[in-house]
Amino acid sequence: xxxNSLRAFSACTCVLxxxxxxxxxxxxxxxxxxxxxxxxxxxxxxxxxxxAAAREWAxxxxxxxxxxxxxxxxxxxxxxxxxxxxRLDSSPDRTGTGLLxxxxxxxxxxxxxxxxxxTGKVRASKSELQLGTxxxxxxxxxxxxxxxxxxxxxxxxxxxxxxDDLTLHLGWLDRINxxxxxxxxxxxxxxxxxxxKGAAESDRFSFVGGDYAWSPQxxxxxYHAELAxxxxxxxxxxxxxxxxxxxxxxxxxxxFVTGEDGAAKAGPVDNRNAALMLTYSLGAHKxxxxxxxxxxxxxxxxxxxxxxxxxxxxxxxxxFLNPKERSWQVRYDYNFAALGLTGLNGxxxxxxxxxxxxxxxxxxNLKESEKDIELNYVLQGTPLKGLVLRVRNAWYRNDFTAQxxxxxxxxxxxNVDYTWKLW
Numbered sequence: 392x393x394x395n396s397l398r399a400f401s402a403c404t405c406v407l408x409x410x411x412x413x414x415x416x417x418x419x420x421x422x423x424x425x426x427x428x429x430x431x432x433x434x435x436x437x438x439x440x441x442x443a444a445a446r447e448w449a450x451x452x453x454x455x456x457x458x459x460x461x462x463x464x465x466x467x468x469x470x471x472x473x474x475x476x477x478r479l480d481s482s483p484d485r486t487g488t489g490l491l492x493x494x495x496x497x498x499x500x501x502x503x504x505x506x507x508x509x510t511g512k513v514r515a516s517k518s519e520l521q522l523g524t525x526x527x528x529x530x531x532x533x534x535x536x537x538x539x540x541x542x543x544x545x546x547x548x549x550x551x552x553x554x555d556d557l558t559l560h561l562g563w564l565d566r567i568n569x570x571x572x573x574x575x576x577x578x579x580x581x582x583x584x585x586x587x588k589g590a591a592e593s594d595r596f597s598f599v600g601g602d603y604a605w606s607p608q609x610x611x612x613x614y615h616a617e618l619a620x621x622x623x624x625x626x627x628x629x630x631x632x633x634x635x636x637x638x639x640x641x642x643x644x645x646x647f648v649t650g651e652d653g654a655a656k657a658g659p660v661d662n663r664n665a666a667l668m669l670t671y672s673l674g675a676h677k678x679x680x681x682x683x684x685x686x687x688x689x690x691x692x693x694x695x696x697x698x699x700x701x702x703x704x705x706x707x708x709x710x711f712l713n714p715k716e717r718s719w720q721v722r723y724d725y726n727f728a729a730l731g732l733t734g735l736n737g738x739x740x741x742x743x744x745x746x747x748x749x750x751x752x753x754x755x756n757l758k759e760s761e762k763d764i765e766l767n768y769v770l771q772g773t774p775l776k777g778l779v780l781r782v783r784n785a786w787y788r789n790d791f792t793a794q795x796x797x798x799x800x801x802x803x804x805x806n807v808d809y810t811w812k813l814w
Contacts, residue, residue, distance in 0.1 A: 420459020437799035448480040451539040518551040531616035542570040556604040586690040591656035595619035620653035638673035662687040675729035679722035718744035734769040759789035
C-alpha cells in the first residue's frame with residue numbers, strides 16, 4: 392500500500408513538474424504592449440462631388456498580448472489582439488475616411504467599435520503555424536495598417552526558415568476584417584474607377600512563396616496567390632543594396648503578373664505590372680526615382696481593403712494601377728539629425744501617371760498626379776520617449792471626365808502614436 396502511494400505521489404509530482412515547465416515557457420516568454428493612436432483625417436474634394444469632404448477624428452487602442460511557447464520539440468502558444476476605436480469628431484456628411492464604421496443608409500458614424508482577435512500558434516524547429524486571426528505583410532496580401540485600427544484576416548499561415556537564408560510562406564485565408572469594421576466578410580477585388588466587378592466575392596485566398604537572401608546585399612522574392620474564382624497573381628522581385636561612391640544605392644524591382652481564376656466572377660483579368668525604384672542614400676539625404684508600367688487589357692487586381700504594395704502607392708487612396716498606365720516618381724527624404732534635430736525626418740514626393748485607358752470615364756491617354764509632403768518626429772529622452780508625431784499632406788489631381796471619378800483632392804493626416812510596453 393505504502394509503495395503504491397509513493398508511486399502515485401511520484402507520478403503526480405512528475406506531471407506537475409512537466410506542467411510547470413510547459414507553463415514556464417508559455418508565461419515567462421510572453422510579452423504585451425498597448426499602442427495608443429490618435430488620428431485626424433481630412434480629405435477635401437475641391438471639385439463638385441456628392442460629398443464635399445471626408446473628415447473625422449478618432450482615438451484608437453491596440454492591445455497585443457503574445458505568449459511564449461510550451462517547452463518540448465513542438466511548442467504551443469496563444470496570441471490575443473484587442474482593438475477599440477472611439478469617435479472624437481464626425482458627422483453623416485463627412486464619413487468615409489476609413490477611421491470609423493458608419494450606417495450605409497443614414498451614414499451615421501459609430502460612436503465606438505471594438506473586437507478581439509485570437510491566434511493559436513504552433514512552433515517546431517524554425518517553423519511556425521498560426522491559426523485564427525492573421526496579419527500578412529507580403530507583396531500579394533499586405534494587411535493595411537494605414538488607418539486607426541489594423542486590417543486582419545482569418546485563416547492559417549505557415550512561416551518556415553528551416554533552410555539557411557530562405558524564408559518560406561504558405562497560407563490559406565477565408566475571410567477579411569476591414570480596418571473600419573468588426574466583422575469578418577468574404578473577400579473581393581478592389582475596384583476603384585469601376586475597373587472590376589467589386590460585388591463579386593470569394594471565400595478562399597491561398598498563397599505560397601518566399602524570400603531568399605542570395606547575399607548580404609541581394610534578396611530575391613517570388614510569390615503565387617489565388618483568390619478563388621476571381622484572379623491569380625505571381626510576384627517576382629528583388630532588393631539590392633550596394634555601396635556606390637560615398638553613399639549606397641538601393642534597387643527595388645517588382646513584377647506582378649495577374650490573370651483570371653476559375654469562373655472569373657470579377658470580370659476579365661489580364662495585367663503585367665513592372666516597376667523599378669532606385670534610391671541613393673548619402674549621409675542624411677535619400678534621393679529616389681522610380682518608373683512603373685502596366686500592360687495587358689485590364690488594371691492590376693488586388694484584395695479589397697489591403698495595400699497593393701506597388702512603388703507608386705502614396706498618402707492618398709490613389710495607387711496608379713489603371714489599365715495601360717505609365718507612372719514615374721521622384722522622392723527626397725532627409726534626416727534632420729544632421730542639423731541636431733534627432734528624431735525628425737521629412738519626405739517630399741511627386742508621382743505622375745499617364746496613358747490611362749478608361750473608356751467609361753473619359754477615354755484614353757488620361758492623366759493623374761500626386762504630390763506628398765511628410766514630417767515624422769519621434770520624441771527623445773523624456774518619460775514619453777518613443778512617442779511619434781506624424782503629419783502628412785497630399786494633393787491629388789486627375790483629368791477623368793466622368794464627374795464621379797474626376798478628383799481634385801487635398802488631404803491632411805495627423806496622427807500621434809505611443810506604444811506602452813506592459814511587460
